[in-house]
Amino acid sequence: MRSKRTFVITAVMALTIMVSQAQEVKVPLRFDFYYSYEKVVEALKALHSAYPGMTSLDQVGKSEEGRVIWALTINNPATGEPLTKPGVYVDGNIHGNEIQAGEVCLYLANRLLTYYGKLDDITKVVDRNVFYIIPVVNVDGRAHFFADANTPSSNRGLRIPVDDDHDGLFDEDGPDDIDGDGNITTMRIRDTLGRFRTDPADKRLMIAVKPGEKGEWTRLGQEGIDNDGDGQVNEDGEGYVDGNRNWGFNWNPPYVQRGAGDYPFEGTGIKAIAEWMFARPNIIMVFAFHNSGGMYLRGPSFKAAGELPQGDISVYNYLGENIEKIVPGYEYLISWKDLYSTYGDFTDFTNNLIGSYSLVGELYQSATETFNGSDRLKDEERSRSGEPSEGERQRLLFNDNVAQGELFCEWKPYKHPLYGDIEIGGWAKMSTRMPPPFLLQELVHRNASSVIFAAQYTPKVAMDVFEVKKIEGDLWSIRVRLINEGAMPSVTYQTIKNKLYPKDILSVTGKGIKVISGGELQDPYTGLVSYKEFKPGVQMCQVPGFGKIEYQFLVSGKGNVVLKFESRKAGTTTQTVPLKEKVQKK
Ligand SMILES: [Ca+2]
Ligand SMILES: [Ca+2]
Ligand SMILES: [Ca+2]
Ligand SMILES: [Ca+2]
Ligand SMILES: [Zn+2]
Structure with a gap:
């Protein structure tokens, strides 16, 4: 036993x-x-x-x-x-x-x-x-x-202390989880001169009073006490950077x-x-x-x-x-x-x-949190703005009936050291900005x-040497096409505008060859080329998205020609072609 x-x-x-x-x-x-x-x-x-x-x-x-x-x-x-x-x-x-x-x-x-x-x-x-x-x-x-009490929106910043209220102390008075439930919610106090009254459609919501109407509530801000005794509550929370x-x-x-x-x-x-x-x-x-x-x-x-x-x-x-x-x-x-x-x-x-x-x-x-059969509501306004909000009412019904109350902390009485009898309640930390x-x-x-x-759709550049033609003797014309199947060009237009870095490079080299001239082929039918005057064997280029760009080079010599496209974003593509007649159909 x-x-x-x-x-x-x-x-x-x-x-x-x-x-x-x-x-x-x-x-x-x-x-x-x-x-x-x-x-x-x-x-x-x-x-x-x-x-x-x-x-x-x-x-x-x-x-x-x-x-x-x-x-x-x-x-x-x-x-x-x-x-x-x-x-x-x-x-x-x-x-x-x-x-x-x-x-x-x-x-x-x-x-x-x-x-x-x-x-x-x-x-x-x-x-x-x-x-x-x-x-x-x-x-x-x-x-x-995860570890601390928060609102759905708090704790955004980096952990760099900042003295928000310029009292020489850093991050000394942030919100406090005064009821210890892991959430930072809202404090409110009964006040007939307050600017809010209870929403008749859902007692948990507050709506702004109209001129002449009697108030019921004043909002006191997020849960918290005056941690440093300077007369202000929650005036210097974590960060904010x-x-x-x-x-x-x-x-x-x-x-x-x-x-x-x-x-x-x-x-x-x-x-x-x-x-x-x-x-x-x-x-x-x-x-x-x-x-x-x-x-x-x-x-x-x-x-x-x-x-x-x-x-x-x-x-x-x-x-x-x-x-x-x-x-x-x-x-x-x-x-x-x-x-x-x-x-x-x-x-x-x-x-x-x-x-x-x-x-x-x-x-x-x-707004996808609804309980009226619709996919989402257009009206996402919070009751904070003072108007009765169908969106927030729906979210509460969703909380009640689909999330079993997980998303909302019901209002409850609390004895506050500064304000006396108040209520605290509101949306839970894990709600509102993220799905259940x-x-x-x-x-x-x-x-x-x-x-x-x-x-x-990132750039996808292929090279096609589509024509090698003998002009006379050992003088040759080479036509090459760079085709991009991606939606993105090989260099962004903003990069070119800012001159952030040199454009991509199309180069022509070879042991036994010399590049006489070269440039972008503007019109393959008329043979119109915009020649680059210096270093014609090195062309600076951008291959547009869903597009192509064509070049023509005149080279003299014998043997193989190496065409190389080098791009920071689109990788490197190389082709070696012999100097012998080649004409491709388009
Ligand atoms: Ca401070
Ligand atoms: Ca709390
Ligand atoms: Ca302070
Ligand atoms: Ca304080
Ligand atoms: Zn953000």
Whole structure:
């Protein structure tokens, strides 16, 4: 017979095993829960050890609190080195609270690796592209969002202390979880002179009183007490330096824009990622995932930048219009025009200094939380704005009947040291800006599909030497065509406009040959060529998306001619042709 003690030990061991099994991260990854920062790291390590030949796992840098920012690179070495392929960079969670962005990144990695060799479309992009995936940029932010009490919107910034109220103390008085339920909700107090009354449609909501109406409530802001006894409540919370206002392109100081930081790249992780990207000049496509609203945003991020070159707009429109169909309900928009201007943001940095196409994905629409049979409500206004909001009423019914009360903290009385008898309540931390886990699967799949779609349309340049003709003696004419099946050109138009780096190069060389002249073939029928006067054997070029470009060279000599196209973004293509007659049909 087992002793009681043995039984207890066995039970504890069994429980420990059960818990550790339940939390074990295995490939294929699951997407019916949210990964803490530690679980994200486990998931990346699990993917890397399941696919060691196809992945590398790099420490990009460390955060203010010393956490590692990890990048998973997916590349098939059998089809070439990473730098020789069009790079697709995907990150998420630069804002600490915007967690499902990390799951989209993990899902993308999981999808590419576990379906490689099973689905042609996946196999093709994995073979042709390299994927750089950083699921969590603000690693401290994600860790604290899970560990600490928060609102759905708090804990966005980097862990750089800022003295918001200029009292010489840093981050000394943020919101407090005064009822200890893990959420920072709202405080309200009964007040007949208050500006709010109870919404007759749902007692949990407040609506603004109209002139002449009697008030019922005054809102006291987020849960909290006066931690430093300076007479103010919650006046100096964590940070605030916003990782997405701290990049080194068109950065503006804090008096222009809150959260800018004292100087660009002040965030150690932000700087580390910038350097990591500069070491990967093949990155042509960037996705940065955030929440929320259901949008894909392109730049520019600020009005004074003017419009992008038309060639780039066409690429964005092609991607954006298709992504709107891949993720129904999401809108493709222009950042500054349809939202607001920002300075020092990430995608302006990548557009202008990495030379990539860049989209911000704002994940999730809380308007999909309805209980009236409709897919989503147009009316997303919060009751905070004072109007009765059908959207928020529906979300509460969704909370009650579909989420069993998980999303909303019911109002309850509380005795506050400063305000006396108050009530606290409101939306829970894990609500509003992210789907409840049962809706997560579709969100991560569709948005990862946007990335895979874009990868399919990165530049795909082929070379065709379509004519070699003898002029006389050992003088030859060579015509070559560069064809791009991708939607993206081999160099962005913005890169050319900014003179960010030299254009791509088409060169003609050969041991026994000399290049007499060469240039772009404007009209193959009339033979009109725009000749380049100096160094005709080296042509600077851009191969347009869904297009072609043709060149004609005159060379003298004997033997083989080597034609080489070299592109930062579209890789290198080489052909060796003998100097003997060759005429191809078009
Ligand atoms: Ca302070
Ligand atoms: Ca609370
Ligand atoms: Ca203070
Ligand atoms: Ca205070
Ligand atoms: Zn964000």
